[in-house]
Structures are given as C-alpha cells and as structure tokens.
Amino acid sequence: MIRRLYRLWPEPRLLARLWLLTAAQAVLQGLLLGLLVPVLDAFVRPEPDLAAAAPWLALGAAGAAAHAVLGIIATPVGFKAAGVLAAQLRRRLMRHVSTLPLGWFTAEHKARLARAVTADVGDTAQLAVTVAGPAITSTLLPATVVAVTFAVDWRMALLLCTIALAALWALRRAARIAEIAEIELERAAAGVAGRAIELGQAQPVLRAAGHAGGTPRMHAALADHRETYRDGMRRARRPFFVYTGVITGGFVAVLALAAELALSGRIGVAEAIALLVLAARFLEPLGNLIDLIGALRAMTNKIARVEELLAAPVLPAPAGPVRGIGEAGIEFSRVGFTYPGGGAPALSDVSLRFRPGTTTALVGPSGSGKTTVTRLIARFFDVDTGRVRVGGVDVRELDPAALLDEIAIVFQDVYLFDDTIENNLRLARQEATRGELEEAARAARLDEVIERLPAGWRTRVGEAGAQLSGGERQRVAIAWAVLKRARIVLVDEAGSALDPVNEAAVSQAIADLGDDPERTVVVIAHRPATLAAADHVVSLDGGRVVETGTPEELLRTGGAFARLNRRYERARRWRIAGT
Numbered sequence: 001m002i003r004r005l006y007r008l009w010p011e012p013r014l015l016a017r018l019w020l021l022t023a024a025q026a027v028l029q030g031l032l033l034g035l036l037v038p039v040l041d042a043f044v045r046p047e048p049d050l051a052a053a054a055p056w057l058a059l060g061a062a063g064a065a066a067h068a069v070l071g072i073i074a075t076p077v078g079f080k081a082a083g084v085l086a087a088q089l090r091r092r093l094m095r096h097v098s099t100l101p102l103g104w105f106t107a108e109h110k111a112r113l114a115r116a117v118t119a120d121v122g123d124t125a126q127l128a129v130t131v132a133g134p135a136i137t138s139t140l141l142p143a144t145v146v147a148v149t150f151a152v153d154w155r156m157a158l159l160l161c162t163i164a165l166a167a168l169w170a171l172r173r174a175a176r177i178a179e180i181a182e183i184e185l186e187r188a189a190a191g192v193a194g195r196a197i198e199l200g201q202a203q204p205v206l207r208a209a210g211h212a213g214g215t216p217r218m219h220a221a222l223a224d225h226r227e228t229y230r231d232g233m234r235r236a237r238r239p240f241f242v243y244t245g246v247i248t249g250g251f252v253a254v255l256a257l258a259a260e261l262a263l264s265g266r267i268g269v270a271e272a273i274a275l276l277v278l279a280a281r282f283l284e285p286l287g288n289l290i291d292l293i294g295a296l297r298a299m300t301n302k303i304a305r306v307e308e309l310l311a312a313p314v315l316p317a318p319a320g321p322v323r324g325i326g327e328a329g330i331e332f333s334r335v336g337f338t339y340p341g342g343g344a345p346a347l348s349d350v351s352l353r354f355r356p357g358t359t360t361a362l363v364g365p366s367g368s369g370k371t372t373v374t375r376l377i378a379r380f381f382d383v384d385t386g387r388v389r390v391g392g393v394d395v396r397e398l399d400p401a402a403l404l405d406e407i408a409i410v411f412q413d414v415y416l417f418d419d420t421i422e423n424n425l426r427l428a429r430q431e432a433t434r435g436e437l438e439e440a441a442r443a444a445r446l447d448e449v450i451e452r453l454p455a456g457w458r459t460r461v462g463e464a465g466a467q468l469s470g471g472e473r474q475r476v477a478i479a480w481a482v483l484k485r486a487r488i489v490l491v492d493e494a495g496s497a498l499d500p501v502n503e504a505a506v507s508q509a510i511a512d513l514g515d516d517p518e519r520t521v522v523v524i525a526h527r528p529a530t531l532a533a534a535d536h537v538v539s540l541d542g543g544r545v546v547e548t549g550t551p552e553e554l555l556r557t558g559g560a561f562a563r564l565n566r567r568y569e570r571a572r573r574w575r576i577a578g579t
C-alpha cells in the first residue's frame, strides 16, 4: 500500500519526508521505552541509586528532546502535505487526461474523471497523511518494542510476536471484509447518484406524472444504499470482535507471563514493571490498527480508481511528428474502424476525398457512421485498417496539437464557459484584436445576438452557456472556427432543433465558412438549407459509402439522398403549413 501510494505521486519527496519523520518518531519512542529497564533497575533497589540512573535519564532526556524536535518538524509538513499532495496528483491526472484520445471522453469516463479529480484525489491525499502516518506508527512502534523486549526477556518477546501474528491474521480478515463492504457501498452510492441526477433532469416529466418527490427507482436505490450500509456494518462486527479479543487476550497472557516470571524469580521487579509498560505500549498502537483498517481499505479502492485513469492508454505518438500541413484536403483510403468494445464495424472500406474550398454534407440513417467519419478526421480514435490523411499526411504521423490547431468542431450542443461572451470567443485566439473579434462575430451571425444582449460583449453566458439558446451557442462555435482560422471545420447538426431564425442564421454561417478556398468543411447535415448549400454529398449506410456526388447529381439518380431530400421537403411543408 505504502509503495502504491509512493508510485502514485509524481513528486513523492514530500510524502517520503512525512513518512520518514513519522517512522523515526515511532522507532525513537520504542527505543526510549527500552531505557525504562536500567532506570527502574536503579530505582527499585532497597537503596535507590540515582548515580546509576543518571546517564540513562540523560539519554532519555536527549531522546525525548529529539522526539519533540521531530514532532515540531513533522507538524507543518503534515499540515501542508494534504493540500500539496492533492494538487500534485490532480496535476498529474490532468496532464495524463489531456493526452488521451478525444474518443475516450464518453459520459461514463467524464463522470469517473470528475469523481477522481474531486473526491478520490482529495481523499487519497488526506488519507496518505491522516491514516498512512498513524498506520506507520501503529506498525513500527510495536515492532521496535518487540526488538527492545528481546533485550530484556526473550520469553516475553516471543509472546508479543505470537500476539502480533494473531492480530495480523485477524486484521487481514477484517481488511478483506472492509474492502468488499466499501466496494458494495460505492456501487450503491453510484446508484443513488445516478437516480438523483435523473430526478433533477426529469423534474418536469416527474411533476407531470406526480412523482416530484422521487421515483420508485430512486426510493429503491436509497433503500439499497441503506441496506448495503447496514449489511457492511453487520459483517464488519465479527472480525472487529475477533481482533479486540486477540488484543485483550494478549494483554491477559502478558500479565500472566510477567507474574509467572517474577514469582519464579527469573526476572526482578524492575524488569517485570518494565516488561508490563513495554507490553502496554506494544498493544495500544496495535489495537488502533483495527480503527485504521477501514480507512486504509477505502484508500486502496480510491487509489485503484485513480490508477485506472492514469493507466488509460494514450494515442501512440509518432517518433518524428509532422508539425504542419500544406493544404487542408482530407482523404480516407479504405478505412475500417470498430469502436473499442463495439460489435460491428462502424466504418468498412470507406474511401473518400474532401477538397479545400468545398463543403461536404454527410447524410445517412442513424448509426450509418457519419459522426465516426468526423471523429477519425480529428483523430479521436485511430483507424483499424486503411489511412486517414490530412494535407497528404497520415493523421497518425501528425503532431496531435498541430492537427487540432487546424480543426474546429461545431458540436450540436456547444459548451461555453461561465464567462463573458468576449472571453469565450478569445479561447480560440487569445491575442485577437477587437476588429478580428467583430469580424468573426459577423461571419458567424453572432453580431446580431451580441447587439441584443444587455451588456453586449461583456455579457456573461452563464454555466455551460445556459443564458444563450442552442442556436446562439452554435454561432459562438462558428465564430471560434473563424477566429481560430481553422482550415478544417467539422459540423454536427444532428438533433439540434433550432427555431427558424437561428436555423437560417447558422446554416448561412456554415455555408459561408465553405466559401474560403483554403477551408474544408464537413457537415453532418440534417437541414435542407445545408444540403442545398453543399458542394458534395456523401451518403452512408451501415458504415459504407452508398452514394457520392453533387446534390443535383444525387437528386437525379433518385437514390438514398433523393429519398432523404424528399422527406426533408415534406417535413418543411408541414412546418410551413403548421406555422
């Protein structure tokens, strides 16, 4: 455990210093107890001999002073450690996560990351100080006391060893049960958390259905958590009693042996008293271990969760990465790809070309592979077979940062930071001038939105951009693309049901992006306006390309695209009739 903790920290020096200080204090305390024997021997005589005791007392005083100095040094290190260690581990985790493929960031992984960065890292650092330290004391102090006892009486030392072995056996059982209980409680807590999120998100539906106070699933999750907690406590009781039994029984055995040795004259009174004090200082910290074991096991599980995140594989880095591309053309050559853990291939034998200065619309039924095409361009994942080239260079040979510099992604649900609209835009290019900001806003049709906002450019957009509508957030993302001068823009229109004003503005802004002769635009198209403005259409089905061509060509051939277009037209007529 100590080794695992040590390996976890990128700069473990502080941790090592703290533990070394704790260990030194524990060993020193044990050795100081050994001085009791000559001191008591000098005092428990018919004529107490102060002169014989004096050097031992002086040594004891020096040892106690050294112990106090160690304590003075260790206290600020301990206070500082938890915060510094948590910050170090968070930095390590964030550094690792920032090198993971973007495809790793699924909802489940994001939730795990949030939990690790907040709770697990903080708790582990806290426990490394508040639990690992006392655990070191509770192990090293008894070990030193046993060594010292050997110097006084080997029989008592052997008895202490036997008690320690029995205690270790009981402790291991208690630890196993505590670990299982912690994992089960964690599972039950995750269930409650999931239901709580559901309760928050589905409030309108739940209120309409008369379940505002919680769904049966929520109550079941709470009951499960309660029962799991009780069950864990029930199961932990037995090994706890066994352990305290070993410690209490050990104390009785120590008393009996000391009495027997003293009464039979094999040891003197001074040694008997010293042995009893040593045994008490042996049993007390050993007894504390049972209280620490639950926390130590909880720490093991937390460490395991952080380690799992740190073990997530990064994308292979090229030996000599290409740092830039000449032009922004994209080419898929016989690409095959299956998602990690996925069953059927998401793309099979896909060959495509996206030329600079063009806008290509990707169309096809749900699950046909449209999103996957855009993800492979941005190297969220690596292909299984074939190649994806950007500017003629295999994306696996490109420096990942250089590739992402060229790309802007306009998702269906754009995430904005809780800051002003200006600062959000500046994320694309920090040093952009006011003129450049305004030009990007105009190109993205964001200028008309900013004019309407109460504080203009200085309006705060709220948590995740909640003060803006979905279409307005998409306009910010398009402005990012312009400001970043991204030569490749990937747009996902899927699922973004916009009002007609926003829809027209966003479609027009996307169409304008494609007018730049150096820019390659790929749109997962769901709007007739986008389809009409596209230079090319790629129609996918079941992970394969079924049609490519200009919209006019594909309309003439009457295939999948023509059918899709007819559906869009019908939907548009319904809307016009309905409005």
Ligand SMILES: Nc1ncnc2c1ncn2[C@@H]1O[C@H](COP(=O)(O)OP(=O)(O)OP(=O)(O)O)[C@@H](O)[C@H]1O
Pocket (backbone or CB within 6 Å): 106, 339, 340, 341, 342, 345, 346, 364, 365, 366, 367, 368, 369, 370, 371, 372, 373, 494
């Ligand atoms: N992260 C993932 N893990 C496993 N399988 C996935 C993942 N994402 C997509 N898939 C699968 O890959 C296939 C292609 O999915 P993709 O998202 O590319 O389709 P799509 O055409 O964009 O669909 P939609 O229009 O519904 O977004 C589908 O079978 C889908 O279930």
